[in-house]
Amino acid sequence: MDFTLSKEHEMARQLFKDFAENEVKPLAQEIDEEHRFPRETVEKMGKYGFLGIPVPKELGGQGCDPLTYTMCVEELSKVCGTTGVIVSAHTSLCVDPIQTYGTEEQKAKYLPDLCSGKKLGAFGLTEPGAGTDAQGQQTKAVLDGDEWVLNGSKCFITNGKEADVYVVIAVTGKVEKRGKMMKEISAFIVEKGTPGFTFGTKENKMGICASSTYELIFTDCRIPKENLLGAKGKGFAIAMHTLDGGRIGIAAQALGIAEGALETTIAYVKERKQFGRAIAAFQNTQFQLADMATKVEAAKLLVYKAAMKKAEYQANPKVSYSVEAAMAKLYAAEVAMEVTTKAVQLHGGYGYIKEYDVERMMRDAKITEIYEGTSEVQRMVISANLLK
Amino acid sequence: MKIVVCIKQVPDTKGGVKFNPDGTLDRGAMLAIMNPDDKAGLEAALRIKDETGAEVTVLTMGLPKAADVLREAIAMGADNGILVTDRVLGGADTWATSTTIAGALRNIDYDLIITGRQAIDGDTAQVGPQIAEHLGLPVISYAQDIKVEGDKVIVQRMYDDRYHVLEAQMPCLITALSELNEPRYMTPGGIFDACKAEITTWGRADLKDVDDANLGLKGSPTKIAKASDKVRKGAGEKVTPDSPEEAVEYIVGKLKEKHVI
Numbered sequence: 001m002d003f004t005l006s007k008e009h010e011m012a013r014q015l016f017k018d019f020a021e022n023e024v025k026p027l028a029q030e031i032d033e034e035h036r037f038p039r040e041t042v043e044k045m046g047k048y049g050f051l052g053i054p055v056p057k058e059l060g061g062q063g064c065d066p067l068t069y070t071m072c073v074e075e076l077s078k079v080c081g082t083t084g085v086i087v088s089a090h091t092s093l094c095v096d097p098i099q100t101y102g103t104e105e106q107k108a109k110y111l112p113d114l115c116s117g118k119k120l121g122a123f124g125l126t127e128p129g130a131g132t133d134a135q136g137q138q139t140k141a142v143l144d145g146d147e148w149v150l151n152g153s154k155c156f157i158t159n160g161k162e163a164d165v166y167v168v169i170a171v172t173g174k175v176e177k178r179g180k181m182m183k184e185i186s187a188f189i190v191e192k193g194t195p196g197f198t199f200g201t202k203e204n205k206m207g208i209c210a211s212s213t214y215e216l217i218f219t220d221c222r223i224p225k226e227n228l229l230g231a232k233g234k235g236f237a238i239a240m241h242t243l244d245g246g247r248i249g250i251a252a253q254a255l256g257i258a259e260g261a262l263e264t265t266i267a268y269v270k271e272r273k274q275f276g277r278a279i280a281a282f283q284n285t286q287f288q289l290a291d292m293a294t295k296v297e298a299a300k301l302l303v304y305k306a307a308m309k310k311a312e313y314q315a316n317p318k319v320s321y322s323v324e325a326a327m328a329k330l331y332a333a334e335v336a337m338e339v340t341t342k343a344v345q346l347h348g349g350y351g352y353i354k355e356y357d358v359e360r361m362m363r364d365a366k367i368t369e370i371y372e373g374t375s376e377v378q379r380m381v382i383s384a385n386l387l388k
Numbered sequence: 389m390k391i392v393v394c395i396k397q398v399p400d401t402k403g404g405v406k407f408n409p410d411g412t413l414d415r416g417a418m419l420a421i422m423n424p425d426d427k428a429g430l431e432a433a434l435r436i437k438d439e440t441g442a443e444v445t446v447l448t449m450g451l452p453k454a455a456d457v458l459r460e461a462i463a464m465g466a467d468n469g470i471l472v473t474d475r476v477l478g479g480a481d482t483w484a485t486s487t488t489i490a491g492a493l494r495n496i497d498y499d500l501i502i503t504g505r506q507a508i509d510g511d512t513a514q515v516g517p518q519i520a521e522h523l524g525l526p527v528i529s530y531a532q533d534i535k536v537e538g539d540k541v542i543v544q545r546m547y548d549d550r551y552h553v554l555e556a557q558m559p560c561l562i563t564a565l566s567e568l569n570e571p572r573y574m575t576p577g578g579i580f581d582a583c584k585a586e587i588t589t590w591g592r593a594d595l596k597d598v599d600d601a602n603l604g605l606k607g608s609p610t611k612i613a614k615a616s617d618k619v620r621k622g623a624g625e626k627v628t629p630d631s632p633e634e635a636v637e638y639i640v641g642k643l644k645e646k647h648v649i
Binding site: 006007008011012015018019048049050053057061062063064068072 | 459460463572573574575576577578579580582583
């Protein structure tokens with residue numbers, strides 16, 4: 001077992017770090033306060049290939065592995081949790097299912113533009129009555145001639161109004177499974193601008209404020225028959241697969257937020273003086289930092305392991321990375337919340353002021369325990385595997 | 389069109405400079421980066437490539453780990469990398485360096501050679517023009533803008549308060565300023581390709597028409613008497629007056645104290 005990163009990964013990390021410091025960090029506070037989607041950053045990320053990192057080159061991507069993509073989300077999130085989730089939702093939740101389940105025509109039609117940033121992706125699974133419980137779907141899709149007709153709504157959709165291509169999960173009928181009638185769920189690709197596809201309210205959130213979170217509304221929205229993604233009735237499996245990958249992205253976001261808060265705090269405690277000396281000289285500060293750094297390192301190992309496991313799955317689809325992804329997401333999210341909370345505490349009153357980055361980081365950290373499956377769902381996934 | 393960009397791996401001087409006891413730079417103690425002026429020169433070459441499809445080769449002289457800057461350049465979009473490395477070439481000053489690089493360039497076809505104005509570790513600005521002299525090429529230094537028109541280049545040469553527009557027939561050599569442009573980032577896929585790319589490595593034996601008397605430490609007429617980091621300013625005094633009036637009073641007081649007013 002070798003924990004040394006390869007030359008490629010070291011160089012990629014430096015690239016993401018430089019980009020985050022130069023292009024993302026200067027905007028982080030402003031876009032958070034203004035709740036403004038950083039379109040200019042998305043364009044730059046598209047130009048440099050950040051929006052198609054794990055996609056093969058022949059489909060317009062960068063041809064890199066899941067670890068490279070994970071490090072990209074991590075480094076972006078160190079300075080701006082919003083920018084991290086824009087890349088994560090786009091790549092893990094839209095690009096990945098199209099790459100994995102799309103027909104050759106669908107891949108050729110959508111992936112090059114998604115990878116170049118000409119188009120942005122989103123994923124519509126959550127509904128008011130179906131978040132963690134994906135079987136509670138109400139949105140319906142009915143085949144009418146050569147078109148599917150969608151009716152229903154999706155809520156809390158990341159990249160909501162800013163995206164151009166949406167992977168949408170809907171009920172297409174009923175099937176009998178183990179003697180019970182279950183909803184048959186399928187996945188679809190829906191393009192912005194399709195008649196009958198509109199946006200509802202924009203969510204006013206606690207954190208990741210510059211991220212565009214919207215309700216998607218489908219009213220007799222007719223999409224071509226060929227926009228069915230994967231086989232009819234495979235939507236639940238597609239959604240679960242997508243969430244497994246998405247969890248690695250969010251785990252990387254959480255890890256990045258925690259690392260950013262730790263780095264910011266280390267710099268602050270060396271500067272801030274109380275009782276005539278830097279607060280870094282107090283044992284309480286030292287022990288807090290030691291605990292924070294140790295947990296961040298443990299989270300990093302779990303996140304990178306999940307990414308490596310996903311790479312193994314790509315070489316051999318029989319390998320599952322579901323548990324690794326759940327563990328990484330569960331732990332990294334809880335570490336992000338703990339570390340950012342401690343970071344605010346070590347900043348004292350300044351940590352509660354918006355001028356200081358840790359205030360934003362603590363608000364951004366909370367969502368990582370909730371979306372892409374709550375921490376409780378991660379525990380269900382992990383324990384179900386232990387007890388099967 | 390073929391462009392060769394000469395680049396150098398230099399210690400990042402942002403965090404201060406560290407020296408060995410003998411006055412030479414302690415390169416191991418500092419982060420290694422692509423020299424900023426050279427990076428601007430590379431970006432200029434890559435923009436010409438974007439427009440005309442030119443082939444861009446990057447060339448460096450240094451220790452084997454200098455291949456890292458060649459890989460970085462390839463990850464930004466350069467086509468080929470050549471590393472000139474040999475123990476006998478070590479300790480070279482600008483004369484021995486330009487002799488070596490010219491010896492390497494004699495093996496390659498080129499229309500345009502671009503170097504950075506100067507490297508942040510030596511700040512001499514001599515190597516670029518010296519290479520041109522060795523090769524008998526016209527040189528335009530301090531370029532802040534480069535345009536290619538047919539077999540000519542039109543370059544703005546920067547001065548403190550003005551610029552000159554110069555035209556030169558290719559082949560020629562241009563030295564680039566970091567003000568020339570904002571270099572692009574690498575791409576993730578470019579990095580993976582660059583790490584697999586084969587770097588051509590040349591030693592003393594591959595240099596064409598050079599005399600051993602002009603190579604390495606022995607061939608370097610420059611002798612370093614003493615080396616020091618530039619004097620860094622202290623942190624200064626931080627004051628937080630309660631009102632603008634108080635701030636003005638404080639500043640005026642200080643200026644009087646220093647006999648400025």
